[in-house]
Amino acid sequence: MLETAFFNLFAGLSIFAGLGVVLSRNTMHAVMFLIFCFFNAAGLFFLLDAEFLGIILILIYVGAVMVLFMFAIMMLEVNVSKMREGFQQYLPIGGMIAVILLIEFIAASTSGVFTEGAKATAVHFAQDVNNTKEIGYVLYTKYLLAFEIAAIILLVALVGAIVLTIRGRKDAKYQNISKQVNVRREDRVRKVSM
Amino acid sequence: MSGLDMAIQGGIWALEILAIAVPIALSVAYITYCERRVIGFMQARKGCNRVGPAGLLQPLADGLKLVLKETIIPAQANKLLFIGAPLLSLMPALVAFAVVPFGETSLFGVWETPHIMAISNLNVGLLYVMAIGSLSVYGVLMAGWASNSKYPIMGSIRSTCQMISYEISMGFGLVTVMMLAGSLNLADIVHAQAGGILHWYMIPLFPMLLVFFISGCAETGRTPFDLTETEELVAGYYTEYSGMWFATFSLAEYGAMILISLLTSILFLGGWYAPIPALDFIPGTVWLLGKTAFLIFVFIWFRATFPRYRYDQMMRLGWKIFLPWTLGWIFVLGVFIYTPGLDSIIDFWLAWR
Numbered sequence: 001m002l003e004t005a006f007f008n009l010f011a012g013l014s015i016f017a018g019l020g021v022v023l024s025r026n027t028m029h030a031v032m033f034l035i036f037c038f039f040n041a042a043g044l045f046f047l048l049d050a051e052f053l054g055i056i057l058i059l060i061y062v063g064a065v066m067v068l069f070m071f072a073i074m075m076l077e078v079n080v081s082k083m084r085e086g087f088q089q090y091l092p093i094g095g096m097i098a099v100i101l102l103i104e105f106i107a108a109s110t111s112g113v114f115t116e117g118a119k120a121t122a123v124h125f126a127q128d129v130n131n132t133k134e135i136g137y138v139l140y141t142k143y144l145l146a147f148e149i150a151a152i153i154l155l156v157a158l159v160g161a162i163v164l165t166i167r168g169r170k171d172a173k174y175q176n177i178s179k180q181v182n183v184r185r186e187d188r189v190r191k192v193s194m
Numbered sequence: 195m196s197g198l199d200m201a202i203q204g205g206i207w208a209l210e211i212l213a214i215a216v217p218i219a220l221s222v223a224y225i226t227y228c229e230r231r232v233i234g235f236m237q238a239r240k241g242c243n244r245v246g247p248a249g250l251l252q253p254l255a256d257g258l259k260l261v262l263k264e265t266i267i268p269a270q271a272n273k274l275l276f277i278g279a280p281l282l283s284l285m286p287a288l289v290a291f292a293v294v295p296f297g298e299t300s301l302f303g304v305w306e307t308p309h310i311m312a313i314s315n316l317n318v319g320l321l322y323v324m325a326i327g328s329l330s331v332y333g334v335l336m337a338g339w340a341s342n343s344k345y346p347i348m349g350s351i352r353s354t355c356q357m358i359s360y361e362i363s364m365g366f367g368l369v370t371v372m373m374l375a376g377s378l379n380l381a382d383i384v385h386a387q388a389g390g391i392l393h394w395y396m397i398p399l400f401p402m403l404l405v406f407f408i409s410g411c412a413e414t415g416r417t418p419f420d421l422t423e424t425e426e427l428v429a430g431y432y433t434e435y436s437g438m439w440f441a442t443f444s445l446a447e448y449g450a451m452i453l454i455s456l457l458t459s460i461l462f463l464g465g466w467y468a469p470i471p472a473l474d475f476i477p478g479t480v481w482l483l484g485k486t487a488f489l490i491f492v493f494i495w496f497r498a499t500f501p502r503y504r505y506d507q508m509m510r511l512g513w514k515i516f517l518p519w520t521l522g523w524i525f526v527l528g529v530f531i532y533t534p535g536l537d538s539i540i541d542f543w544l545a546w547r
Contacts, residue, residue, distance in 0.1 A: 002200075028275065028339060035332070055321045063328025067335070067358060074339050074347070130317055132378055177510050 007047055014040035027073050031066065038062050052132045210313045214291050222448040223253035229494045236498040263437035268341060271434065275340035280435065280442035283333020287449035290326040293319040294456055295381045297466040297479035310381045311479065319380040320368055323457060324361075327413065330450065331357050334422070334431050337443075341434040349430030352505065353415060353422035359512040360412040366520035367402040367409070371395060371461050373527050376546030384465030386545030394464040398543050402523055403462040405516050407489070410454030412512070414447055417497035421505055455489035456482070 017040060020033035038061050045054030139147050227242065227249065234241025242249040267276055295312040299305075316322050331354050338350020372378060374395060375386040387394050396403045412419040423430035432443050459465060463485050466478025503511070530540040541547060 026272070028272070028336075032275075032336075051316070051318050052321070055318050055325050059321060059325040059328060063325060063331075063361075064358070067328075067331050067354065070332075070335055071351075071354065074335070074351075132318060175506065177507055 003047060007044070010040045010043040010047065014044070027076065028070075031070050031073055034069075035062050035066050038066070050131060052135055207313070211292075214296075214313065215288060218288065218291065218449060218452060219445070221452065222445055223257065225448050225451070225490060226256070226444075227253045228490075229497070232491070232494045233498045236495075257441070260441040261438055265437045265439060266434075268343065268434050270342045272340040272342065275336045276434075277439070279333050279337035279340055280439045280446070281333075282336055283330055283446040284442050284449070286326045286329040286333075287446045287453065290323050290453050293322050293380060294453070295384065295460070295465070297477065297482055298381075299479075312381065315379065315381055318378045320372065320378045320383070320461075323380075323453075324365060324368065327450075327453075328361055330413075330446070333443075333446065337435070338431040341431075343434055345428045346431045346433045349422050349427045349433070352427075353431060356415070356419060356422065356508060356512075357413055359509060360409040360516075363405055363512060363516035363520050364409040364413065366517070366524060367399075367406040368461070370399050370402050370520070370523055370527055373524070373531065374398065374540075374543050374545065376544075380460055382545075384460055384467070386543075387464045388467055390467075390471050391464070391469040393543065394462065394467075395543065396462040396464075398527075398540070399462060399523070401519055403458070405520055406462065407454070407458050407492075409512075409516065410458065411493065411496060412508070414450040414454060416447075416451065416493055418500040418503050419508055421502060421508065424502065451490060451493055452486065455486045455493070458489055459485035 014037050017033045017037035021030045021037065024030045024033060038057060042054040042057045045051070045057060230252075231241040231249070242252040245251040245255045267273060292313045293316045295310045295315065297311045298308040299311055300308045334350050334353045334357070338346040338348075338353075341347070371383060375383040377383060377386070391397075411417075415422050423432070427433075432440055435443065459482055466482040468474050468476060468478075468481055527540070530536045531544065537544075537547075
């Protein structure tokens with residue numbers, strides 16, 4: 001009973017937050033709504049006994065990805081009239097996507113996967129099953145190859161981003177900190193005998 | 195579970211939360227007093243000694259002054275986020291205490307097995323603390339942006355860069371603790387360090403202790419790394435704040451300082467265990483809080499000793515020194531754990547083999 005109540009709370013709040021992301025005029029408010037949405041999604045993971053995934057969702061998405069998002073958005077000029085300019089132009093394609101998604105959602109919800117009985121069979125592990133350990137076992141045995149490939153893709157993206165943004169400006173002046181730190185008195189002060 | 199049981203459970207939770215939040219608020223007040231006295235002592239002056247005996251009522255007078263001051267909200271500020279930002283920075287600092295184990299007790303022999311004194315003894319406690327700690331960036335970012343003023347926004351950008359840079363080396367430092375303890379549960383990590391000072395993780399992980407504590411210093415924006423509130427930026431992200439909202443920011447800062455000190459004692463200094471097993475008759479909580487108090491003193495000591503870092507020096511320390519150090523230590527530990535011959539050395543600290 002308590003679990004259903006919490007499920008409804010988290011699910012309802014995440015839908016509310018999702019609506020807030022789309023409908024709020026201020027981009028900063030939209031970002032805050034998105035963060036709130038991630039929190040509720042993490043709550044849903046907790047209800048499924050997947051505490052590792054829930055915490056990682058907060059750690060990665062809220063703690064890292066959204067901060068960078070916000071960084072970019074902070075620099076934007078908030079010009080509401082300009083943002084609404086292309087509304088008419090994009091209406092047909094946006095409306096089409098919305099209709100397709102609506103049909104998909106209706107089809108999915110009537111397919112019987114999400115009936116009351118199916119939800120009740122969500123398995124609860126015993127208290128001593130360590131979620132983190134179990135994920136580690138499958139990740140480093142069964143899915144090792146996929147894991148490594150994902151790691152390599154991330155590395156390539158990282159190196160690519162650095163290569164794209166680095167600009168070795170010749171006229172810029174730099175300070176060599178290790179040189180500054182290693183300066184001794186003898187390098188700067190000279191004793192003059194008078 | 196009946197309605198009455200649920201009500202009782204709710205009451206117990208509320209009491210547990212109060213039992214942690216109220217002492218934290220009080221200790222924040224008296225850490226500010228202690229800081230002023232200690233820095234005064236180190237600079238050969240008196241510090242606050244006028245209000246009450248030996249100045250002991252000074253924090254209360256300060257609090258009263260801040261509450262009574264007028265809250266000014268700039269006309270062009272985003273009011274909702276301007277008010278929300280201090281709360282956003284205070285909340286993670288307090289919420290993180292939910293998983294911190296303050297000791298072990300059998301309630302004077304009433305319980306047969308000792309219970310962990312934490313609101314929630316989470317399996318993923320360490321990750322929880324990291325995740326909640328990473329949220330404190332939002333208060334800073336929001337404060338800078340919502341003030342709609344140039345110095346706060348520059349201060350908040352600086353401070354965000356600083357926080358996310360040092361979070362990385364802090365996280366890698368914690369990975370080494372996990373490698374030795376084999377668990378993410380804070381109580382299990384303390385149990386893995388049982389048996390005297392030689393078993394504490396500060397022996398095999400001494401560089402990580404330094405990295406973690408200095409990164410914590412940078413995370414909370416304490417003095418060698420307080421370039422978020424330097425004079426050149428007026429007062430950084432809280433330039434526009436006044437009265438109670440300003441006090442909320444400093445409450446969050448000192449709360450985070452207590453949390454970092456507690457975590458350092460739990461992860462590296464043996465938590466609630468005495469340095470010599472013979473001294474275990476003193477309650478564990480006393481040991482834990484004593485270690486924490488010492489680390490808070492070190493924070494204050496830093497403030498009185500070190501001049502401020504320059505921005506590029508700070509970034510260099512985080513990315514070019516701490517990050518390679520921690521990655522290297524993870525590698526070294528991994529090699530020690532899985533190389534035959536070397537593993538006999540590390541087995542002394544390894545809890546899971």
